[in-house]
């Protein structure tokens with residue numbers, strides 16, 4: 213039923229959802245919470261669910277108009293709710309509720325791509341609780357979060373939680389950056405030279421620098437001058453990453469970056 217790629221990547225979640233979509237088996241839940249750190253897989257699973265719910269053939273290689281629209285992200289029944297800046301507003305959830313009360317020829321699938329309690333806070337969620345519990349005919353909700361603990365209990369208690377397989381986070385070797393940020397011009401150029409001799413590509417070195425600076429800022433939030441210096445470097449690292457993308461020579465990029473904060 214589901215695309216084999218997602219069945220291989222997320223066998224447990226795909227099996228639960230497929231089983232709920234098989235005619236004659238259990239009914240789909242009103243709302244699913246997908247937890248984990250891989251939003252791409254979450255979207256894939258929610259889209260596959262929407263595709264099967266709206267397809268007459270329910271096969272993985274189907275090319276009917278509903279399946280094509282879902283694959284192209286243009287199906288009117290798949291409604292993605294994204295935060296405006298950092299939160300999902302009360303106006304947005306109220307508008308969504310009203311639109312769902314109008315009947316549709318499709319099985320609508322509503323996807324909250326960021327549903328932690330800071331983004332989907334209780335005032336906004338309250339407008340939806342009743343229809344999550346008793347949705348109009350042919351409506352299914354999906355909420356994405358890193359952990360079920362990150363979500364409002366009022367939503368968790370009305371949903372089926374499906375934990376996804378975690379994608380391993382990349383390991384960063386901060387020891388590479390000994391002496392960063394450099395104290396003077398001489399040390400800056402020596403560090404640039406050392407970094408260029410590493411087997412690590414310049415793009416990855418910048419990524420490690422970025423994480424190192426963010427950690428510095430988080431751990432020293434009370435030291436204003438130190439933070440400002442790190443924030444400044446962070447901007448320069450971003451600029452350096454863009455220069456690398458424009459094929460500027462890595463040595464020139466690293467030299468000018470390491471000299472920039474002095």
Ligand SMILES: [Zn+2]
Pocket residue numbers: 266267268269270271274275276277278279280
């Ligand atoms: Zn189809």
